[in-house]
Amino acid sequence: MKVIIAEKPSVAREIARVFGATVKKDGYIEGKGYTFTWAFGHLLQLAPPQEYGYYGWSVQNLPMLPAKFKLSIRKVKSKEGMVDDPSVKKQLDTIKSLFDEATEIIVATDAGREGELIFRYIYYYLKCKKPFKRLWISSQTDAAIKDGFKNLKPGTDYDTLFNSAHCRSQSDWLVGMNATQALSLSSGTRSVLSLGRVQTPTLAMICSRYLENKNFVPQIYFQVAIQLDKDGQLFRAISAESFKSKEDAQIILDRVEDVTGGFANGGHIFSVEAKPRKEPPPLLHDLSSLQQEANKRKGFTADQTLSLLQNLYESKLVTYPRTGSRYIGDDVFAGVPTLIEKFTGHADFGKQATFLLSAKLNKRSVNAKKVTDHHAILPTGEKAYQLTPDQQAVYDMVVGRMLEAFHQECVKEITKIVVQSGAKFTASGTVISSAGWRAVFNEVDEEKKDEENTSLPKVKKGEDLPITNKAILEKQTKPKPFYNEASLLKALETAGKEIDDEELRYAMKDSGLGTPATRASIIETLIKRDYIKREKKNLIPTETGLSVYGVVKEQQIAQAELTGNWEKRLEEIRSGASVTEFQQEIQNYTRAITREMLKAGASLRAPKIVM
DNA sequence: GCAAGGTC
Incomplete structure (x- = not known):
């Protein structure tokens, strides 16, 4: 047998x-x-x-x-x-x-x-x-x-792969268990202050972003806005330059040849540029991109989305959820038309599904070489009923994304008008001329709301238009926002992209920090340790989190580079390099970080009351 | 009481 x-x-x-x-x-x-x-x-x-x-x-x-x-x-x-x-x-x-x-x-x-x-x-x-x-x-x-x-391959062909896996596992144990006990014991707080190759750099990212945001000093700057009138249709243009002082802006404002200043034809159309921009459909979802979307749309945590998806997977409604690939192979693609057909009766997407049946499917998400252990998340086509509202929401994101991914490009018309009136002013607007994949959800991109769907009147170069209003705008530079679950997941995926050392960067290029299957639980661990907390949608460090960050931030264990370094060595082991040498280095590092953490905890200790 | 990794 x-x-x-x-x-x-x-x-x-x-x-x-x-x-x-x-x-x-x-x-x-x-x-x-x-x-x-x-x-x-x-x-x-x-x-x-x-x-x-x-x-x-x-x-x-x-x-x-x-x-x-x-x-x-x-x-x-x-x-x-x-x-x-x-x-x-x-x-x-x-x-x-x-x-x-x-x-x-x-x-x-x-x-x-x-x-x-x-x-x-x-x-x-x-x-x-x-x-x-x-x-x-x-x-x-x-x-x-x-x-x-x-x-079938001989089992021994994969001995070196096992060696690298075993090393990964042991190293995480050695560094994590020892550093955690060392810091917890030396802090004398009797609480668990955990440290690890993945959780500590993650904590560091959240803390450093928090501090950067808190310590940010906004710079005030000024711009001049004018309002023009083209045959009754009003539109706004803003000075190309921005100014450090209100006085400098005032000089430009005074030069504007506006109606109240007695100029009937104040704004001279210096140039008009209108070009179409094609926006390809998004790729199919992997776990991370779906967690990010569910966080943005519904405010679900990464953990909630994973658990909802697991339910859907166990009900055989979606394919394997813990995937890190946003692609499918040609074999799976062959079944896509049949799959799309199952959704022609869908309440929200039926019309687009029907449209796709007679359209040429976009193959951007089809690439067998980019399918790793598992392919992108797809609905299975099984009939879904009695879903909870949250399950339904996630399921619809999977179905909707499938329809988007195989849909046509969205074509936008981007218009840029430059107006001369004492200085140069620009007005820009984007109009969707062919919705393509954007017809599926038919929504406005929240982040780009200001520039999307701003339609500008048809004007010609050389025209002079009356300026009906003008004002100085006071603005300020903004700090990078706190991390939320969506932006943190993205940052974990791309962690390592900015490492200076080329070899380490290369070693991490396909991995980032953690894996699709573990990132949600990393966030939950940091919350359980009382290192971070959710505040509205944001992930904010607690005092404990900030003090732990304070004592480890210069240590290797707080850097994404540590993972890069290990990944490089593990890959060498997979291709036959010595295991003992790496294990020796890990032991040495374990001794070093343990020593450091035994010292470091002292600064976390509550100050003794002096009588 | 502790890591990171996988899954039901």
């Missing part, structure tokens, strides 16, 4: 279906001489400190550097504290008995570093010695699955 193990039930079901296996058992599917089973993500994790004899939290234990790491079953909260997750325990038992009977194991966890780790941790935990082969596919269509099974 051959046993196939997938990362999650949905994938095992898909593969079983392709094989024609239909016998559903508890924890696996059987048929055609194969058995298809699954994990639920990571079933095992690196064992906590007490399993190496580091009992309690104590400075004497630090730094904790286990000679050999152990694995333990994923924990879940219960009345008696953290206990082995019973459903995980049960599934491990199932996998164990299947592996015992197996003649061969085929690994079908996701094609990536963590997918490899998920399988290997199970395999080593169960002390299994059976040979295994690796299925390596990046899309789960029938063709891709069949093709993958014709090209």
Whole structure:
């Protein structure tokens, strides 16, 4: 009997279906001489400190550097504290008995570093010695699955990938556990002051943006506005220059040849530029872009959106949600017309879906090379009913985005008029001449509301128009806004793009900080630690958060570069470089950061009352 | 009591 193990039930079901296996058992599917089973993500994790004899939290234990790491079953909260997750325990038992009977194991966890780790941790935990082969596919269509099974790789081909994954896991444990205990113990506050490779740079980003915003000194500047009259249609133009003082602006204002100053034809049309601008449709959603949109539209937190999507995924209404790709392959694209057809009766989008059926579909989101473990989020086309309003909202964002992504370009007419009247003034306006994909939601872009849909009258170069009004505008420069969930997610995705070191920047280019699956939980962790709080839509640091930031901000653990550095080394390990050398460096860094944090906590201690 | 990673 051959046993196939997938990362999650949905994938095992898909593969079983392709094989024609239909016998559903508890924890696996059987048929055609194969058995298809699954994990639920990571079933095992690196064992906590007490399993190496580091009992309690104590400075004497630090730094904790286990000679050999152990694995333990994923924990879940219960009345008696953290206990082995019973459903995980049960599934491990199932996998164990299947592996015992197996003649061969085929690994079908996701094609990536963590997918490899998920399988290997199970395999080593169960002390299994059976040979295994690796299925390596990046899309789960029938063709891709069949093709993958014709090209199974020897399991040992991925030993170095496992090494890099194991190093990632151990390093996060060593640095995170030790730095956290060191800072918490030395602060003497008896609360958990956690630190980690991902959460601490994230906290640093929020704090530094907050301080930058708070310490921002707005600069006041002045502009001159004039109002012109073209055959009764009024429009506004603003001085091309801005001025530091009101007096300078006044000089320009006085030069304006306006009606009250006795000039009948005050504004001279110096130039008129009108050009069409084509705006391609947006890409399909990945998890992050959808979380950002749901935060902007509905104010949902990243965590809420993920959980709503998980519900929709479990109801088989949308495809796999924790994806980092905004593309689909040609195989999936082949099914898109049929999919669109299912939405021709949709209350909001029916008309656009019907339109798309006879239109040439835009293929901007179709690129097999940019599909990683999973493709972009799509509706499955299954009938949706009895959704809660929040589920419906997220579902509609998925459906709407699909229609947008395959829709036509939006064509805008951008007009720029330059008026001469003592000085140069400009008026600009944008008019949508063909809505294209923007017809789906038919909304005005909030951020660009001022310039969108401002239509300007038709004027000709050389014309002179009366100026009916003029004024000095007082404006001030604005600070960068606080982070909110949407802008933070975006910043985490693109973290590392500004690193000076080219190699580190390259190493991080596809990752950023955290992963699609973990970013929502990072935000929740920072809130749970009382480092940050939600204030309206913004993420604001608390006093605790700011003081922790104060003591770590110069440390490597607070920089995105640390991840860049690790990613570079992990990639080298994947291509065969020494593991021990990296592990040695991590141990050294663990000793250093532990020492630093044991000192640093003192400044967080509440001042003693002097009698 | 602690990391980051994955998933139901």
